[in-house]
Amino acid sequence: MPNTKELAHHEEIQKRFTGAHALCAGCGTPVCVRTILNAIEEPVVVINATGCLEVATTRYPTTAWNVPWIHVAFENAAAVASGIEAAYRALRRRGKITKEIRVVAFGGDGGTYDIGLQALSGALERGHRFLYVCYDNEAYMNTGNQRSGATPFAAQTTTAPTGEKSFGKPQRRKDLTEIVAAHHVPYVAQASISDWYDLAVKARKAVSVDGPAFLNVLSTCPRGWGHPTDQSIKIARLGVETCYWPLYEIIDGQWHLNYMPEERLPIVEWLRPQRRFAHLFEPGNEALIAQIQQQVDEDWEKLLRRCEGRA
Amino acid sequence: MRLAVEHPNKLTLITGAEAAAHAMRQINPDVVPVYPITPQTPIIETFAQFVADGRCDSEIINVESEHSAMSAAVGASCAGARVMTATSSQGLALMLEIVYIAAAMRCPIVIAVGSRALSGPINIHCDHSDSMMARDAGCVQLFAENAQEAYDLMIIGQRLAEDRRVLVPVMVMQDGFTITHSAEPVALLPDEAVKEFVGEYEALYPLLDTDHPTTQGPFVLPDYYFELKRQQVDALEAARTVWLELQQDFAEMSGRRYEGFFEAYKLSDADYALVILSSTAGTAKVMIDRLRRKGVKVGLLKPWLFRPFPAKEIAQALEGKRAVAVLDRALSFGSWGPMYLEISAAIGRYLREKPVLYNYIYGLGGRDTPPDLIASVVTDMQSELDPTVLHYLGLRE
Numbered sequence: 001m002p003n004t005k006e007l008a009h010h011e012e013i014q015k016r017f018t019g020a021h022a023l024c025a026g027c028g029t030p031v032c033v034r035t036i037l038n039a040i041e042e043p044v045v046v047i048n049a050t051g052c053l054e055v056a057t058t059r060y061p062t063t064a065w066n067v068p069w070i071h072v073a074f075e076n077a078a079a080v081a082s083g084i085e086a087a088y089r090a091l092r093r094r095g096k097i098t099k100e101i102r103v104v105a106f107g108g109d110g111g112t113y114d115i116g117l118q119a120l121s122g123a124l125e126r127g128h129r130f131l132y133v134c135y136d137n138e139a140y141m142n143t144g145n146q147r148s149g150a151t152p153f154a155a156q157t158t159t160a161p162t163g164e165k166s167f168g169k170p171q172r173r174k175d176l177t178e179i180v181a182a183h184h185v186p187y188v189a190q191a192s193i194s195d196w197y198d199l200a201v202k203a204r205k206a207v208s209v210d211g212p213a214f215l216n217v218l219s220t221c222p223r224g225w226g227h228p229t230d231q232s233i234k235i236a237r238l239g240v241e242t243c244y245w246p247l248y249e250i251i252d253g254q255w256h257l258n259y260m261p262e263e264r265l266p267i268v269e270w271l272r273p274q275r276r277f278a279h280l281f282e283p284g285n286e287a288l289i290a291q292i293q294q295q296v297d298e299d300w301e302k303l304l305r306r307c308e309g310r311a
Numbered sequence: 312m313r314l315a316v317e318h319p320n321k322l323t324l325i326t327g328a329e330a331a332a333h334a335m336r337q338i339n340p341d342v343v344p345v346y347p348i349t350p351q352t353p354i355i356e357t358f359a360q361f362v363a364d365g366r367c368d369s370e371i372i373n374v375e376s377e378h379s380a381m382s383a384a385v386g387a388s389c390a391g392a393r394v395m396t397a398t399s400s401q402g403l404a405l406m407l408e409i410v411y412i413a414a415a416m417r418c419p420i421v422i423a424v425g426s427r428a429l430s431g432p433i434n435i436h437c438d439h440s441d442s443m444m445a446r447d448a449g450c451v452q453l454f455a456e457n458a459q460e461a462y463d464l465m466i467i468g469q470r471l472a473e474d475r476r477v478l479v480p481v482m483v484m485q486d487g488f489t490i491t492h493s494a495e496p497v498a499l500l501p502d503e504a505v506k507e508f509v510g511e512y513e514a515l516y517p518l519l520d521t522d523h524p525t526t527q528g529p530f531v532l533p534d535y536y537f538e539l540k541r542q543q544v545d546a547l548e549a550a551r552t553v554w555l556e557l558q559q560d561f562a563e564m565s566g567r568r569y570e571g572f573f574e575a576y577k578l579s580d581a582d583y584a585l586v587i588l589s590s591t592a593g594t595a596k597v598m599i600d601r602l603r604r605k606g607v608k609v610g611l612l613k614p615w616l617f618r619p620f621p622a623k624e625i626a627q628a629l630e631g632k633r634a635v636a637v638l639d640r641a642l643s644f645g646s647w648g649p650m651y652l653e654i655s656a657a658i659g660r661y662l663r664e665k666p667v668l669y670n671y672i673y674g675l676g677g678r679d680t681p682p683d684l685i686a687s688v689v690t691d692m693q694s695e696l697d698p699t700v701l702h703y704l705g706l707r708e
Contacts, residue, residue, distance in 0.1 A: 044521070045390070045518050045519065045521065054530060058526050058528075058530050059532065060530060060531040063526035063529060065524065065526050066524055067521070068520070068521055068524045069518075069525075069527065070518055070528050071527070071529065072385050072386065072409065073382070073409060073412060075378070076382035076409065078379075079374065079378070079379035080382050080383065080386035081386060082372055082374070082382075082383045083342060083344065083372065083382065083385065083386025083387035083388070083392075084386040084387060084518060086342045086372050086387055086392075087341060087370070087390035087391060087394075090342055090369065090370040090387075090392055093370075096391075097519055099521070118375060119376075119379050122375030126372065126373065
């Protein structure tokens with residue numbers, strides 16, 4: 001499995017994703033992309049859904065990509081990947097390609113949980129051999145922080161703002177990792193930019209399975225979440241330590257917990273440093289925090305039961 | 312090139328959908344994303360059976376929507392594969408976002424279209440509202456009158472799409488049910504001849520060439536967007552030249568010649584002209600023969616190409632006519648029929664002496680258009696009906 005030396009070496013021999021991009025300071029996405037691409041040994045073709053990553057890395061006529069890269073639209077990264085993978089199989093069968101190539105798609109949460117879910121589901125069900133990575137920053141950040149299906153309960157966004165009659169998003173986020181797992185694909189995992197080794201290992205496992213693989217990666221957005229740009233990794237780590245964003249994987253239907261915090265931190269540790277949750281700390285909103293804590297507790301218990309084979 | 316058909320009259324009784332599927336089998340593309348929709352479905356069913364029987368070996372992707380069909384087609388095409396697909400109506404509407412992108416990304420995808428009315432209300436029968444909706448997408452649009460033309464145009468379309476001066480998707484329209492589901496005699500070419508005619512496809516910048524990485528589909532701002540659109544204009548202009556060149560090759564190979572951009576049927580000496588796309592043009596020919604026997608000098612102009620639109624050539628062919636009736640099988644609410652607008656502009660631009668120009672809307676949602684109805688258009692022109700208003704054919708009012 002990859003180590004720091006190997007990842008750094010990979011970065012030296014082929015800088016797959018360069019620094020020549022316009023993603024914001026503190027954005028978690030380039031950390032996610034670079035870690036994953038450096039962990040994969042084989043040549044890759046990258047598919048990118050419309051979103052921050054695409055817009056900020058390919059302003060024509062410049063590009064930050066040293067690997068084959070394609071963007072078609074917002075909702076179809078998985079379908080485009082299906083086509084590339086089918087082309088790869090056809091051309092290999094017909095003797096026009098001989099080497100091993102990996103197909104990796106990146107989409108944000110809007111492009112994955114919401115508008116791209118159908119295309120993703122179809123591609124997973126068809127069993128294409130590709131890795132789909134959702135860099136999940138929990139809202140439509142490219143258009144300026146609008147609510148998505150990944151936005152957590154009570155978070156402030158511009159389309160579910162706080163106000164006299166609103167505490168932010170009134171619904172819970174959907175559990176996309178579990179939705180993907182329901183497709184019986186060989187490899188599904190949840191990871192975070194805070195845990196680079198775990199992410200790198202998962203990326204390598206993901207491209208080694210003979211079928212679809214999916215990574216849901218918690219990725220910070222200082223602009224949307226409202227935190228200092230030098231706190232990104234720390235905040236993502238708090239998501240893991242509070243068990244808001246547990247690190248786990250589902251290999252051929254078997255659930256495995258990858259990280260057990262020694263001492264679980266209370267959810268306020270995750271909420272407090274982020275401006276999108278600031279209203280929760282105003283007097284009278286204590287019940288909302290309690291509600292969030294309860295949700296996290298329930299989800300964590302459920303996850304533990306699954307990982308222990310009790311569910 | 313030698314003539315591939317030793318017995319050009321040896322015919323096979325198949326439907327238009329089957330004819331399109333045979334063309335796909337013979338071309339044997341690398342990737343074919345498929346999604347069912349009436350009346351196109353028998354195209355992909357027939358093709359899937361060909362693959363199942365080992366008669367060709369394309370990778371079929373059973374996608375979950377037409378949007379994904381076109382998305383997968385673009386992905387496969389940019390990856391370096393030869394790609395074909397098929398659709399109709401709502402399916403084309405759903406994939407349209409990506410059809411525009413396919414054209415802009417210069418993907419030579421051939422799309423067989425079984426023409427069908429757009430919802431609402433939902434209707435499964437033929438009109439041209441689906442393809443007319445896609446006319447500004449940047450694709451070449453070819454219209455087939457019958458199963459034979461549907462077959463031929465798929466094969467010609469493949470070469471046309473992949474010519475490096477063109478490199479845009481080619482849509483091949485055949486009328487839903489009227490052609491897709493009706494059996495008629497078709498002269499199929501030998502497999503080897505088709506294979507030789509279309510040749511091997513070599514993509515210019517395949518994504519799967521990982522030693523030469525390219526960034527495809529980047530974010531383009533006002534400083535370059537306009538220039539990229541201008542290149543698409545050039546591609547469609549080049550398609551005219553390439554179409555004409557290909558007809559020579561195709562005629563030598565098949566013995567069938569698509570002369571120019573449109574079929575002119577008894578047009579040169581006609582006083583009255585009908586301009587009609589697709590299967591209704593066939594109906595018109597029957598009526599023209601009858602009227603000719605009665606001494607009425609009427610002819611037909613049936614475009615094969617709608618995009619690029621052969622405006623100058625059509626205007627020249629209509630020069631000196633007393634009256635011209637353009638029959639549109641699609642509406643542009645609040646305006647005129649799409650083909651009428653093209654022909655009106657062509658005549659306005661190229662002719663000093665202009666024929667009286669009529670526009671008829673006909674056949675929406677599969678409304679039947681029998682020969683007598685077409686004869687009534689000629690009668691209207693003879694009786695100098697008001698040309699300043701839109702006319703409807705076969706409509707109850």
